[in-house]
Amino acid sequence: MLLAFGLCAFQAHANDSMARIGTHGLELVKSDRVRMATERLDISTQRIQVRYQFINESTVDVPAVVAFPLPRYGWNPGAAMIDGNEYPLRPFEVKVDGQSVPSRMSRRALLEGRDVTVALRRAGLKDAEVFDTFGCRGSECEFSPRVAAALKRMKALSIDGYPTWEVEEAAYWDIRFPAGRSLKVEHDYAPKVGMVYSVPYWDGQWNEQMLPSPARRKDGERGDPACLADSARAEVEQRVRREVAAGAKGVQVVLRDVEYVLGTGRNWKGPIGDFTLRVQKEAVDDIVALCLPGKLLQLDAKTLEFHASDFTPPDRLVLHFYRVEPSR
Template structure:
């Protein structure tokens, strides 16, 4: 894998980020099924932006018999905690990424399977028995936990299903029962792949975009903090480092860069017949021409003011896609 960072557009000052000014991104991806030796992925056209992710596939059954199987789309796991908030596009919804899918142009209504785990133990039925929703964020879950019998609450505290969130909001000390379980969600549907015929599948969703006020890898004119981790994950290169240094030097004290992060799980594309994708195309749109963008890729080309493309034949997805955007406040000019 060639390391590439793309640094288009001017960015200004960088300041250290504060932990409480951050939200964590949740990594979603594409469709999966159990290893299948008959159905190949002829092509995948993947588009990623902070607003949407769209994926267009062409699958082909290479055998002489029809194949009927289950295709799944796993939503990213949510680890509930009062201490760290993940980025959730559609708060309060079971379909919290707004997932939609079509097969040969016809909309499919997939089934949704959800389970809750605490310390690796399935606690779904216990939550349901107490009328506690499996989705852990929002007022509904908190209200249901507040109504738990004390004996049940004590048991759940001891088992790591919930925690007590203790704080003073200015009106006195509060102690609130808060979710601490993990939610695993998967959309799935039964799919038919006729012998020798292509099947066109498209899906789209809103990505979970992590964000940090300021930069976690640059402070006091030096690359530090998360720098080594970011260099590996986002393939930061000399060009991006120079742009960040220039931005810091030009800072007047009124402007700061802030991070946005998008994660896409690509390695599941190896579960189809050949273990590779016949023709793979990735388009990344940073949306704002003033932003900096960095991600790992081979042969990436700039195709527009905000778009970048990578194409490959017989592509083996050996690593997932992580995209780092360094944005400027909306009221800052591009000069």
């Protein structure tokens, strides 16, 4: 029953979900037999580790396909720090009860939300050009006149002739949930990390607009996805002013962000029985902002923890890690 196929949108890092396989890709589905008893999620800018315990509460084994959506990526010339994110996420390791399990990848090309994989192939691109290189080498993109004309007709090239589509991936693997038993599933991988920096103070000059503030997201969504306005922005501003008072010639604020989709955890039976999130800072002075229905507890100088029982997860977590760096 679970081995048919369809397709839905995948974005960012995400909780496991049951899926089915069909003619167009992966489709996430709900389970009324398997429950996510526990989830332990460790997030830093260097590594994401996820540990689940699933329990099949039925009296029969449940064979399934389990999918883990991965971050979208697109072509970028690699001219700045933030450009380093534009590549497929590898490696991605899956363990079931401590044993490594091979995973496969479902990939498709998206243009303004539309699946254009077949259209790009018909335009003359090979799969490596659609999914890996985007037809470019280094910072240069050269297409034959015929291919370029086809890509322009479908608006897959910018005015400057650069690829505009994105690639969406999901790792998936086969699994069997034994009747009446628990099963441990683990993932371990390096996340994609957004990076931007601003300079609110330099050589006696203030630029208040360069202090962090809730910003418009790439997908056009407005709001404050990391709950920056709650307290983190004030903490960053206080840190900047303290450095200025201490004689800093300049102060820059570096933001690293990680996004993780939790909402797919709602596809299992009931809420998550026991949920633990641990956030690991790179430096003691890093300032962390994220939205949660409760407080983060400080375990040590670099580790924060959130814990909840019978947890119904929000759609996603957006974590902002701020670092204030003075110049003397």
